[in-house]
Amino acid sequence: MERQTINRVVIAGGGTAGWVTAASLSHNLGPALDITLVESEAIGTIGVGEATIPTHTSFHAMLGINEAEFMRATHATFKLGIQFEGWKDKGESYIHSFGQVGKHTWMAPFHHLWLHARDLGIEGDFEDYCLELKAAKADKFFTSDKQKPLNYAYHLDAVAYAKYLRGFSEKKGVKRVEGKIQNVLQYAESGNIKAVELENGALIEGDLFIDCTGFNGLLIEKTLKTGYDDWRHWLPMDSAYAVQTQKTGPAIPYTRAIAHENGWRWRIPLQHRVGNGFVFTSEKLSNDDAREQFENALEGEALTEPRLIRFITGRRKKVWNKNCVALGLSSGFLEPLESTSIHLFQRGVTELVKHFPYHGITPALADLYNDKISKEVEQIRDFLILHYKVTQRDDSEFWRERQAMDIPDTLAARLSLFEENAHAYNGCDELFLLDSWIQVMFGQGIEPKGYHAIGQLFPKDRLENALKSQREKVASTLAQLPSHQEFIDQYCS
Ligand code: FAD
Numbered sequence: 389m390e391r392q393t394i395n396r397v398v399i400a401g402g403g404t405a406g407w408v409t410a411a412s413l414s415h416n417l418g419p420a421l422d423i424t425l426v427e428s429e430a431i432g433t434i435g436v437g438e439a440t441i442p443t444h445t446s447f448h449a450m451l452g453i454n455e456a457e458f459m460r461a462t463h464a465t466f467k468l469g470i471q472f473e474g475w476k477d478k479g480e481s482y483i484h485s486f487g488q489v490g491k492h493t494w495m496a497p498f499h500h501l502w503l504h505a506r507d508l509g510i511e512g513d514f515e516d517y518c519l520e521l522k523a524a525k526a527d528k529f530f531t532s533d534k535q536k537p538l539n540y541a542y543h544l545d546a547v548a549y550a551k552y553l554r555g556f557s558e559k560k561g562v563k564r565v566e567g568k569i570q571n572v573l574q575y576a577e578s579g580n581i582k583a584v585e586l587e588n589g590a591l592i593e594g595d596l597f598i599d600c601t602g603f604n605g606l607l608i609e610k611t612l613k614t615g616y617d618d619w620r621h622w623l624p625m626d627s628a629y630a631v632q633t634q635k636t637g638p639a640i641p642y643t644r645a646i647a648h649e650n651g652w653r654w655r656i657p658l659q660h661r662v663g664n665g666f667v668f669t670s671e672k673l674s675n676d677d678a679r680e681q682f683e684n685a686l687e688g689e690a691l692t693e694p695r696l697i698r699f700i701t702g703r704r705k706k707v708w709n710k711n712c713v714a715l716g717l718s719s720g721f722l723e724p725l726e727s728t729s730i731h732l733f734q735r736g737v738t739e740l741v742k743h744f745p746y747h748g749i750t751p752a753l754a755d756l757y758n759d760k761i762s763k764e765v766e767q768i769r770d771f772l773i774l775h776y777k778v779t780q781r782d783d784s785e786f787w788r789e790r791q792a793m794d795i796p797d798t799l800a801a802r803l804s805l806f807e808e809n810a811h812a813y814n815g816c817d818e819l820f821l822l823d824s825w826i827q828v829m830f831g832q833g834i835e836p837k838g839y840h841a842i843g844q845l846f847p848k849d850r851l852e853n854a855l856k857s858q859r860e861k862v863a864s865t866l867a868q869l870p871s872h873q874e875f876i877d878q879y880c881s
Contacts, residue, residue, distance in 0.1 A: 390575055392748050394595040394711075395421050400569060400584060400607055401600030402427025404437055404546055405716020405733045407553035408447075409598050412737040414560035415451050417744060423561070424592055426584060428568040433550060434602055434697065434717065436630045438656045438663045439467060439643045439727035440541040442486050443819070447734045451556070455531075460880045461552040462544040463659040465639040466531070466872060468524040470726065472831060474647035477780045482831030483642065484726075486539040487520025488823050490858055496840035499826050500810055501851070503836065504843025510852040514830060516859045519866060521827075524642040528869035529876075537865055541727070543643065543656045543663075565592060569601075572611040580711040581607060596745065599714040600733075603721075608704055608714035615705040616720070622773050622795065623701040625651065625723045629679055630665040630695050633688035638873035645725060646685075649784040651678070653685060654724065659876060662688060667723055670698075672786050699723075703765050708754040713740060720765065725775060728768050731819065736761060764819055770799040771820050771828070778803070778832040803834075810836035 397413060399406050402425055410425050448458065458464065469485035476482065490498030498517065505511040515521045520538050523529060530537060558564060567586035575582050583593040584607075599607035608614050620626060639657040646653045651668030666682035673681075679694055703720030707713060715733040722728060739760055745753055777795050781787035795803075802825070805811040812825040843851060870878075 390578060390580060391595055394745050394748065396594045397421050397423045397596050397598065398584060398592055398594030399423065399425040399598045399600055401425075401602060401604075401716070401718070402550065402554070402564070403433035403600060403602055403716060404550050404553075404730060405602075405718075406598075406600035407550045407557060408730070408733055409600060409715050409737045410557035410562045411451055411553045411560075412447075412734075412741060414557050414562045416741045418560050420746065423557075424563045424565060424594070425557070426565045426567060426569060426586070426592060429566060430568060431604075433547065435547055435695075436628075436663070436665065436697070437546045437724070437730055438658070439470075439543050439654070439724065441727055441731050441819075442539050442541045443731050443734065444541050447738070450738075453556070456879055458552065459542070459659075459876070462542075462548045463661075464542045464544040465657055465659055465876060466529045466641050467541040467543050467643060468520045468529070468538060468641045470643045470645050471524070472645050472647070472775070472828075474781070475645070475652075475775055475779060476831060476833045478783060482827070483515070483521050483524055484824060484827045484831060485518055485521035485524055485642075486541065487518040488539075489514060489521070489827065490517035492822075493842065496842040497812070497822055497826070499812075499830070500840035501843045502855075503810060503839040505851055505855055508848055508851070510848065510855065512855055512859050516862060517855075518823075519862050522862055522866050523869055524640075526866060526869075527638065527640055527872050528866060529641050529872040530869045537869075540641075543639075543658055545658055545660075565590070569606060572607055574611065578710065579612070581611065595711065596749075597712045599712055599718040600716045602717040603699065605704070605714065605718040607712045608707075608709060608718050612709050612712055614709045614714075616700070617702045617705060618700060619702040619722075619769060620700065622769070622793065623723060623776075624669045624671060625667045625701065626699060627670050627675070627678065628665050628667045628697045628699070628723075629682050630663070630697060631682070631686065631693070632691045633662045633664055633686055634691060635660070635662060636688040638871070639876065641872040643727065647779075647781070648681060648685070650786045652725070653682065655687070659880070661691060665724070667725075669786070703762065706754070706758050707736065707761050708757045711749055713757075719761075722765070722768055722772060725772050726768065726820075728819070732761075732765065732768075735764065735819075760817070763817065766796070766798065767815070767818050767820065770796055770802070771824070773799055774803070774825075774828060775832065778829070778834055780833055803829075806836055807834060808837055810839040
């Protein structure tokens with residue numbers, strides 16, 4: 389007989405997704421739940437996933453995490469954006485920062501004014517209107533309890549982060565069981581999951597199962613056969629090499645995403661080392677060639693052997709199926725170009741907390757949840773495709789194919805609005821806001837044909853002074869900020 393009340397939660401898997409889930413459920417719903425997490429040291433974790441986006445700071449604030457303590461434990465640095473090198477064209481680069489560029493008005497965002505000013509020759513550099521972008525370029529950073537002039541995220545050590553959250557969750561009552569799940573038991577009638585069985589024969593029963601078993605998808609796919617939408621026709625990357633290297637200088641406050649002929653490479657600066665990866669498509673590059681190109685490009689001495697990771701870009705057809713919710717890599721994967729995976733399971737568990745099915749799972753509840761998560765994933769997918777589609781690179785078949793590829797209708801509509809009239813917009817509940825879309829579209833070299841008439845409402849000298857004063861404000865704040873490395877040394881000591 390299945391129980392109606394749902395309070396026994398079993399989290400299968402203890403990578404970042406498993407421990408983020410355990411931390412949030414225990415912190416927010418602890419007294420109402422009995423939470424067990426099963427993980428297998430023998431299987432281990434993926435061990436990558438070290439760049440985040442600003443939602444990470446609000447997730448931590450919700451958990452009441454002390455920032456300096458977290459940063460010491462995970463060797464974290466601050467992140468103000470991503471520098472895209474060679475994406476628009478070879479030898480060119482731009483930063484997608486987490487900041488707002490200029491002051492928006494209700495009638496039109498800032499870039500419409502700026503485009504008009506550019507036609508008058510009084511515009512100033514677009515980046516001079518964004519503090520985060522300027523601070524990233526100048527390697528500067530500052531935050532405090534009282535003053536947060538910058539919008540930021542973190543770079544962190546993935547293995548240390550899972551360990552840190554394990555300590556946090558266990559203090560809040562999460563029970564950890566070590567062992568390999570070898571069997572998943574289901575109720576005959578409903579197909580719901582009843583228990584997981586470990587190699588040593590132990591049975592762990594539950595009412596709600598969270599699949600955090602990574603690419604294994606042990607519950608959501610191997611057991612429930614949920615199905616997968618394959619998005620490789622839009623995002624053909626299917627492989628990555630990852631390696632850690634020694635630091636070669638002070639930690640910079642941004643991730644680097646460096647385009648290559650058949651893929652791209654990341655550099656994520658931590659306090660004690662740098663995380664590196666090379667993302668490529670096996671259709672265009674053999675493993676050996678990819679590894680050689682990656683090793684030749686590495687800066688700093690390698691601390692680990694390059695590790696090959698295979699993936700299929702896409703998403704699970706449902707992330708909530710029966711009494712199982714998939715969070716993390718078991719729910720799908722989008723390449724880490726905009727560092728969105730950790731955010732997605734933080735969002736996933738936050739939605740689960742909000743809609744926790746204490747009195748039983750109904751199809752309407754699961755549908756609502758699936759709908760919310762799938763819309764967000766699609767919007768992120770479109771944002772990633774944008775980086776490839778609007779490249780001006782034509783130095784390899786790979787980039788020429790990206791320019792020529794079909795794109796989702798949703799992205800085509802957005803692109804045409806920007807190309808025609810410089811309109812960039814946000815739908816409800818979108819992760820990437822207007823400023824992100826604008827920075828990437830301008831960064832990749834899109835020149836809108838028209839723009840809003842707002843600029844024409846101001847006399848030229850008034851517009852010129854207003855723009856100058858915005859730039860001066862950014863410059864004077866920037867001048868007061870310490871260097872990122874200096875700030876970290878003092879903040880984390
Ligand atoms: P895993 O870390 O694989 O954990 C799976 C867990 O399940 C482990 O504890 C394992 O032991 C357990 N398990 C599996 N099978 C069993 C079993 N049978 N019995 C018991 N336990 C089992 N995300 C970002 O946000 N930013 C990034 O910069 C970023 N970069 C990435 C780069 C690459 C190349 C890849 C592949 C991913 C990247 N990600 C990034 C995604 C990020 O790594 C993951 O989302 C995150 O680490 C969560 O992984 P996970 O916990 O779902 O899976």
